[in-house]
Amino acid sequence: MAHTQDKLAATAREHGGLIWAIDALQPEGHGTLLYVLYEVLSGTPVSGIQLPQAQGQQLIEWLQPYQKLPYKVLATLASDLEEAHQWLRRIADCLRYTEDSKRNPENVTNIIQTHSLPLTSLQVRHEMEELLQKFQPDPQQNPAQFALKKKLQRLWDKYGTNLLHCYDVPGLPPDNLKMEAMFSRLRRNQRRISGRKSTVELRDFGQYQVLFLAESEKQLLAQIQQxxxxxxxxxxxxxxxxxxxxxxxxxxxxxxxxxxxxxxxxxxxxxxxxxxxxxxxxxxx
Structure with a gap:
């Protein structure tokens, strides 16, 4: 415990405080969770406890002694994740993705047709790059936000120019979620038929099954009779x-x-x- 206190004190002096986080592990074949309290900046485990799931009061009682430690709390990982979520919402707003997702999925419309301001790929690209310039989280104090920014920047640099055609091409959807949903139905149907997790049969018959996606046997029969x-x-x-x-x-x-x-x-x-x-x-x- 003395070694842990020394590491916490050194981290607090170096960064001006600590960042706390809790994670949990469920051992195989066991009904309880192993909760671990650790300090993020130094990666120091501070305490652990075995509890059944959703034992909120016991977690609070377990954490109370550590609230009294004489170190400034810069943040908790929960607040870091909350701020990372807010940045995700800003990114979605920048891409106008939430506006497009509210439209009727059965009615394919031009997503750049808005009464307020017509969008172009150049405009969205400029706004997105400005937003990324403003998003500069500290890797030590905000690890969740830093991981989000690092991943987002890499994806934007690699694929950004190919993701914005939907703002210039009328009727082009901003994602391929409908196609992915169809693939999920194919895999789910094959697993229901075979009773196995493997969907290797789609390698041989997927090109036929994709043409016969029916909701009922009657609908499937009507398709085959054509x-x-x-x-x-x-x-x-x-x-x-x-x-x-x-x-x-x-x-x-x-x-x-x-x-x-x-x-x-x-x-x-x-x-x-x-x-x-x-x-x-x-x-x-």
Missing amino acids: VPITEYKIQRRRLALSEAPRQQKHRLHHDPVSAIQSLVHQHQEILSVLEFQALSYQLDS
């Missing part, structure tokens, strides 16, 4: 031919004896056909 039976049979044969090599490899891996016997029988049938053709040719000549 395909002419002749076209269905043609595509069915093409699918069988394209799947044959993969199925053969699968059979060879899981049941090599039967797979080899099948190959031998096919070879014998081909030899018989070739011998018959050769004999017919000799008789004809």
